[in-house]
Amino acid sequence: MRAALVNPPWTFAQSIYFGCRAPHLPIELGACKVLLEAAGHEVLMLDGALDGLSLEDTAERVAAFAPDMTVVTTAPTYLFWRCAQPELRVPRAFLDALGGRGGRTVAVGPHGSVTPETTLAKLGCDLVVRGECEEVVAALAGGGLADPGRVPSLAYRDADGIAVTGGPAATRFTDLPALSWPDAWIARHRHHHHRFEAEPDGPGAEVEASRGCPYTCTFCAKLDFRDKYRRRDVALVLDEIDRLVVQGVTYLYFIDEIFLPQKPLLEALVERPVAFGVQTRIDLWKPDMLDLLGRAGCVSIEAGVESLTAEGRALLDKNCRASTDDLAERLIHARRSVPFVQANLIKVAGDDPALVAAWRERLRAAGVWANDPVPLYPYPSSPDYRRLWGEPDGQAWERAHAHYLGQFDRFSDIQEERPAPLSELESACCRA
Numbered sequence: 001m002r003a004a005l006v007n008p009p010w011t012f013a014q015s016i017y018f019g020c021r022a023p024h025l026p027i028e029l030g031a032c033k034v035l036l037e038a039a040g041h042e043v044l045m046l047d048g049a050l051d052g053l054s055l056e057d058t059a060e061r062v063a064a065f066a067p068d069m070t071v072v073t074t075a076p077t078y079l080f081w082r083c084a085q086p087e088l089r090v091p092r093a094f095l096d097a098l099g100g101r102g103g104r105t106v107a108v109g110p111h112g113s114v115t116p117e118t119t120l121a122k123l124g125c126d127l128v129v130r131g132e133c134e135e136v137v138a139a140l141a142g143g144g145l146a147d148p149g150r151v152p153s154l155a156y157r158d159a160d161g162i163a164v165t166g167g168p169a170a171t172r173f174t175d176l177p178a179l180s181w182p183d184a185w186i187a188r189h190r191h192h193h194h195r196f197e198a199e200p201d202g203p204g205a206e207v208e209a210s211r212g213c214p215y216t217c218t219f220c221a222k223l224d225f226r227d228k229y230r231r232r233d234v235a236l237v238l239d240e241i242d243r244l245v246v247q248g249v250t251y252l253y254f255i256d257e258i259f260l261p262q263k264p265l266l267e268a269l270v271e272r273p274v275a276f277g278v279q280t281r282i283d284l285w286k287p288d289m290l291d292l293l294g295r296a297g298c299v300s301i302e303a304g305v306e307s308l309t310a311e312g313r314a315l316l317d318k319n320c321r322a323s324t325d326d327l328a329e330r331l332i333h334a335r336r337s338v339p340f341v342q343a344n345l346i347k348v349a350g351d352d353p354a355l356v357a358a359w360r361e362r363l364r365a366a367g368v369w370a371n372d373p374v375p376l377y378p379y380p381s382s383p384d385y386r387r388l389w390g391e392p393d394g395q396a397w398e399r400a401h402a403h404y405l406g407q408f409d410r411f412s413d414i415q416e417e418r419p420a421p422l423s424e425l426e427s428a429c430c431r432a
Contacts, residue, residue, distance in 0.1 A: 009048025019080035059097035070102030074109030108133035115153030131168025197339035202250030221379030232240035294337025
């Protein structure tokens with residue numbers, strides 16, 4: 001089978017999108033590619049930004065390949081599935097430009113994982129994958145397109161309406177082979193995600209050592225994908241990293257939801273000429289492991305603290321045993337060996353603004369950056385959404401979006417303009 005895997009060129013005008021807008025490696029498509037090629041399929045993988053293609057040019061490249069199946073992602077790389085843009089205008093525009101020339105069309109991403117029927121309707125595609133996509137896409141290529149009813153974790157149209165073949169998929173992941181990327185993509189990937197202590201001195205890249213998280217914080221959108229914690233075989237991770245180093249990569253960002261202490265991986269990274277960044281929980285790291293993290297080449301830590309009171313952290317289901325002072329000391333310790341350490345704070349009812357300001361100033365004096373607490377979007381795949389409205393339905397994204405726009409008069413620093421209503425952003429999708 002011939003399969004096209006597409007990460008379209010993204011635009012986020014008037015979006016609430018919280019993620020980084022620079023190009024990143026589309027990890028989910030790279031994972032699909034390695035499994036498809038292992039099964040003998042022919043694959044074209046395109047990334048609008050890293051290939052330097054417009055949306056129309058991307059569609060033309062796919063059409064020229066004449067695939068039996070075209071897979072398009074609805075969010076820019078696994079890293080941002082849990083903080084995706086709510087609107088589906090870009091993948092819909094790509095499918096419109098493709099115009100039926102790509103074989104069976106398959107959407108993968110966070111939108112279809114939680115609201116499969118709505119995503120199918122908005123995009124007008126043939127199938128939607130629920131949850132982590134790589135093994136489902138491989139099953140479709142292996143005969144499932146002819147009989148999608150036997151493939152789990154799909155939504156598609158049949159004679160009776162829309163069929164859904166089960167809940168979200170969770171890939172085995174632990175034995176996912178090393179991913180490989182085109183040299184031209186790596187050469188274009190000049191962005192070093194969440195790096196602030198130095199200018200890029202070579203290409204950057206993203207890698208994945210673990211998937212999922214053992215915690216269930218109320219604000220985290222992971223109930224329908226990347227939920228259960230799994231750790232990838234270290235030898236496979238190092239094989240992938242070594243390939244990237246040969247391609248000239250000087251900085252890696254681990255897209256893991258929570259980069260937990262893993263001594264064998266860190267000791268192996270000490271010997272490799274590459275810097276890296278992580279996101280984690282600082283309360284899970286002991287001082288000696290933080291020291292090893294710095295020696296291994298870590299130059300950026302994004303640590304979720306969220307609230308400065310035990311009550312606030314309990315409200316968020318953080319399951320954090322450390323005190324606020326303990327968290328501060330751990331962050332300050334990390335800063336001694338890691339050049340950039342950030343404590344993430346979110347707007348939590350009951351947190352005293354004066355306490356927040358004093359705590360932030362204390363950390364800043366020690367070289368640790370802590371953000372001004374910001375409001376969060378109640379993503380349909382988060383416990384927060386379910387606390388507010390119950391299980392997501394066909395209006396879940398519209399409901400969350402209207403709530404967010406109506407509740408706050410100030411938005412994240414990342415959002416450069418006031419976000420627009422979802423109906424306005426998705427005006428083209430409404431034709432489905």
